[in-house]
Amino acid sequence: MAKGIKKTGVPSWEELKSSPGLPDADRLEEGPVAFIECVQEIPCNPCETVCPFGAIEVGSPITNLPKLYGEKCTGCGLCVAACPGLAIFKVHKNYTNTTSLVEFPFEYHPLPKTGETVRCVNREGKFVVEGKVVKIRNSKQFDATALVTVEVPKKYFLEVRSIERKR
Amino acid sequence: MKKTQVAIIGAGPAGLAAAIEVARAGGEVTLLDENHKPGGQLFKQIHKFFGSREHRAGTRGFRIGEKLLEDTEKLGVKVLLDSPVYSIFKDFVIGYISDGREKAIQAERIILATGASENALAFPGCTLPGVMGAGAAQTMINVHRVLPGKKIIMVGSGNVGLIVSYQLLQAGADVIALIEAAAEIGGYGVHASKIRRAGVPIYTSYTIQEVIGKNSVEGAVIVGLDEKWKPIKGTEKLIEADTVCIAVGLSPLAELAWLAGCEFAFVPSLGGHVPKHDRNMETTIKGLYAAGDLTGIEEASSAMEEGRLAGIACAESLGLYSKEEARDLKEKVWARLNTLRTGPFGKKRRDAKDKLIEMMEGGADIG
Ligand SMILES: Cc1cc2nc3c(=O)[nH]c(=O)nc-3n(C[C@H](O)[C@H](O)[C@H](O)COP(=O)(O)OP(=O)(O)OC[C@H]3O[C@@H](n4cnc5c(N)ncnc54)[C@H](O)[C@@H]3O)c2cc1C
Ligand code: SF4
């Protein structure tokens, strides 16, 4: 099976790992951090302009891939809401001893409710595991892009990227 | 006959941006559009746009349109809506229809910004109700707020096919397959990733063989393609669906430029036949400018920049700007346009545009 973003619409691990947008292994241990899954050179930089801490650099030309400076990232999540590609996530690996948090942008109605148990999916939309919604952020500044945070078993924090849409 | 200094045909992002530039320079502008509402494609775009801060990236398309409208109003641009232009005659007399009657207006300069139209695709069953352009489906959900169907097959993986699929999901429909004849997805990966996360399968190297149904779409047969784009026997799949959306590209809407007598060039990477133009967006007819998707299928951000160029150049030619003033303004626009046309997606268009401009001998240069 051919892999990769051009073929499947899903970035492969190789593409993700060789992109400059992922935090390194040490940073992942340390608390919430942005996880940028933007692997194609497109003319775009709202992630860079929105970050209050200068933790993302696109620079010039504007088609550069966004680079994450993990040590500067506070995990505020503003970039998750601002990215028009919905390509940024926020992960908190060591939320508890056994669970992680994954925050992702969600633009479908209805929104899930805090406390609800939801079906979490991977990058291919396939069911991975059930998780619990621990937070929903939907401020005016986000302009209708809600940020949903789910708590999932730790081993899935690199896999869970959304939830099933309700119909 | 009515007269105006500058007539702009088409009130999409290119036409609106051009109008703002001419009016800002002190010119008198009449903007004509066939629709009931100005804004062109922008009012269907409920998603957040790409680009940089100057292009208001991260802002939803329709809000960019609202801001352009606000500016044209503030600057006193005259807007004639429900006014399709049917021809451009000698001496820049523009024929249009309004209130069911033929009318005419004469201009000293004309800027054409008529945009593009959707390409069709022929296959058995393509005339069944339920087969429609992706743009039409987008208008239904985002402007009229009706769902074209519940189970949708999208044909074409360019940005239009990907974005409209996403918006159909948001509107409550299911997109059960997106098929693409090429071996790779045409549009931005991030748009493809969004619909993959929502569970939409993308079939590359597949095409639609036929659509079946008695009175309307009941399903479609898709078939795999080899490297030579020949159907592979035995790969046929029947997919149940009530709607088939076609997103196989756009073509510049160039009739008025033909009628006016502009010289054309055939540039596949820009969408087909486009009017030749120089760095001022002036065509081979002096005083007639063209901008936006009409001069090559790109994006709203580049359409606005081209509109600005045409507007500034037009104002310069009317003596509203000195050569130096105009040069400084145009240089800034070109710098932004060039950054938009970088990267693997933009570079092809930049090369094509450069060639198109080179074709214009003796065209005015901003340098
Ligand atoms: C689904 C989709 C998603 C898109 N997403 C993005 C995006 O994320 N970012 C981005 O930058 N761009 C995006 N675009 C592209 C963008 O919308 C177009 O490139 C842009 O609108 C082109 O601007 P324009 O002014 O040249 O043409 P248009 O917006 O098409 O405007 C042309 C206007 O002229 C009118 N007209 C045409 N002929 C006549 C006539 N004879 N008489 C009177 N009026 C006439 C038309 O009705 C229309 O109102 C998207 C497009 C689509 C279809
Ligand atoms: S999470 Fe906040 S601090 Fe970290 S990169 Fe995004 S915007 Fe910057």
Ligand code: SF4
């Ligand atoms: S805003 Fe999103 S799509 Fe744009 S460059 Fe940043 S990560 Fe990529």
